[in-house]
Amino acid sequence: MxxxxxxxxxxxxxxxxxxxxxxxxxxTRKLNYWKKRGVTEVVSPTLFLGNFTDCVLFKKSPGHLIKDFYDRAKGLPYAGFFILNKPALLIRDRELVKNILVKDFSNFENRYGSPDTKDRLGYANLFFINNPAWKILRTKLSPIFTSGKLKKMFELMLVCAQNLDTYLESLKLEGKGKELETKDLAAKFATDMIGVTAYGLNVNSLNNPDAEFRRHGKKIFEYSYIRGFEMLSIFFFPSLVRWTRMRVFGKDSSVFLRKAFWDTLLQRIESGTKRHDLIDILIELKKNHVDQDLNGIKFDGDDLVAQAAIFFTGGYETSSSTVSFTLYELAMYPEVQNRLRKEIHNALKENNNKVTYDMIMSLPYLDMVVSEILRKYPPLPFLDRVAGDTYKVPDSDLVLEKDTPIYVSMLGMHYDPEYFPDPDKFDPERFNEENKHNIPSCAYFPFGEGPRICIGTRLGLLQSKLGLVTILNKYEVTPSKKTLIPMVLDPRGTTTTALGGGVYLNLRRLNIST
Missing domain, CATH: 1.20.5 (Single alpha-helices involved in coiled-coils or other helix-helix interfaces)
Known part of the structure; x- marks a missing residue:
């Protein structure tokens, strides 16, 4: 029976x-959540996937999905949407953005997206870890990025720039030049830079395409469908990540990063060598806080490796994307390229043909060009936060519940014609001395804003600018047969990535003396 x-x-x-x-x-129990609170939903959610159907099916990147919400919510201070069945809020008003990221930071100090906390290599780093451990880490690691430290690092970076110059010379780019995949070129350069400045290692990926650092850096940001879903889940479906035990760096890359870090750290301890870099600071943290648990973080094991791992991956992807997208736009706008090259040549002439830290930092047009690139192609096109407690939204009747995900569309604000007229146009003049002072606060923030702004901003800009000066000093970039015109971004990418990952351009050696 x-x-x-x-x-x-x-x-x-x-x-x-x-x-x-x-x-x-x-x-469906929460699909009326925002309607009950009088919050506009710009797109009606669907069963199970909420507003993320296009992302899950890889029809649209999460950055462009949130930008779409931003565009549809024109005239509204905020709009509701659903991550699966989880109610989330898009903040559109600049003053509210400022409140979330700066003024009321103490209630929005953590990200909504998160790896599994047991994935210590992926979670216990400055990008993802929650407060109060985040504040401890930030304080301990900040000394790496002072102007004095950057100047000392610059001498090491110059060696990488010279290696880049030698590598380009070996390609014999005279005459009509050759088609190159410039994202790969920039990534090799960035890998070598981070290897020497953070780890004290001569990675030499420019001359060795099979170098392990380069191979694993490429693997971490290779947006296959599986990898794309993993990164999408880490930023938007953290409960799924904890359940499935997804890893930020992947199994093989995690093993490599552990080995590379510990080999370098132990060798440095045994030799007693001081390089005033990331490894030195981590050694000191390990010595001073042995066996201590500081609000959920230990300066040993994977918690220590996590700092070296995020330094490598963050600097690698940001710099390589910035350099390759800059070269792309310069190929599209030869008059901008020529003006920038003239500035570089004049600066070198005044500096006895020597590249220095002060020279790189004193090139105004280069700064304008890079600023405009970061407007059009911010490395991470959105910011996410989570309400630590209930929060009354200023000048409204809306009260946010604890644990409500909050999103800011960096891409939406960067392309808002209210702040940047004709936003699809590449126009460095937006950032000349007069115009950049007219950009409202919290309308442009390619590296984030407030206390949780990217700690490595100045280092990333420095190595990107050095790479561009090295290439543009002697070489001209023009479109090639494989160049995407217009640029198409990969819908599988959580970060801003060209379709297929590559940026193909023609590089030609200029017949000029410098």
């Missing part, structure tokens, strides 16, 4: 129907 009726088949139908109704009620 069956459990419910006299027939097993009928029992099965009843149980299955009950389960389906239960799942339906569970997934």
């Amino acid at each position: 069956a459990f419910i009726t006299a027939h097993w088949g009928l029992d099965g139908i009843i149980v299955l129907t009950t389960l389906m109704i239960a799942v339906y009620l569970y997934m």
Whole structure:
């Protein structure tokens, strides 16, 4: 005899129907959440996936999805949407953005996106870790990025720039030049720079395409469908990440980063060598806080490796994207390229043909060009926060519940014609001395804003500018047969990435003396 009726088949139908109704009620129980609070939903959610159907199917990147919400919510201070069945809020008004990121930071100090906390290599770093451990880390690591430290690092960076110059010379780019994948070129350069400045290692990925640092850096940001879903989940579906035990760096890359870090750290301890870099600071943290648990973080094991790992991956992707997108836009706008090259040549002439830290930092047009690139192609096109406690939104009746995800569309604000007229146009003049002072606060923030702004901003800009000066001093970039015109971004990418990952351009050696 069956459990419910006299027939097993009928029992099965009843149980299955009950389960389906239960799942339906569970997934739809919050879909009226924003309507009940008088918050506009610019796009109606669908069952199970909420407003993320296009992202899950890789039809649209999360950065462009949130930008789409931003554009649809024109005239509104905020709008509601759903991450699966989780109510989330898009903040559109600049003053509210400032409140979330700066003024009321103490209630929005943590990100909503998060790796599994047991994935210490992925979680226990300055990018993802929650407060109060975040504040401890920030304080301990800030000394790496002072102007004095950057100047000392610059001498090491110059060696990488010279290696880049030698590598380009070896390609014999005279005459009509050759087509190159410039994202790969920039990534090799960035890998070598980070290797020497953070780890004290001569990675030499420019001359060795199979260098392990380069191979694993590429693997971490290779947006296959599986990898794309992993990164999407880490930023938007953290509960799924904890359940499936997804890893930020992947299994093989995690093993490599652990080995590379510990080999370098132990060798440095044994030799007693001081390089005033990241490794030195981590050694000191390990010595001074042995066996201590500081608000959920230990300066040992994977918690220590995590700092070196995020330094490598963050600097690698940001710089390589900035350099390659800059070269792309300069190929599209030869008059801008020529003006920038003239500035570089004049600066070198005045400095006895020597590249220095002060020279790189004193090139105004280069700064304008890079600033405009970061407007059009911010490395991470959105910011996420989570309410630490209930929060009354200023000048409204809306009260946010604790744990409500908050998103800011960096891409939406950077392309808002209210702040940047004709936003699709590449126009460095937006950032000349007069115009940049007219850009409202919290309308442009490619590296974030407030206390949680990217700690490595100045280092990233410095190595990007050095790479551009090295290339543009002697070489001209023009479109090639494989160049994407217009640029198309990869819908699988959580970060801003060209479709297929590559930026193809033609590089030609200029017949000029410098």
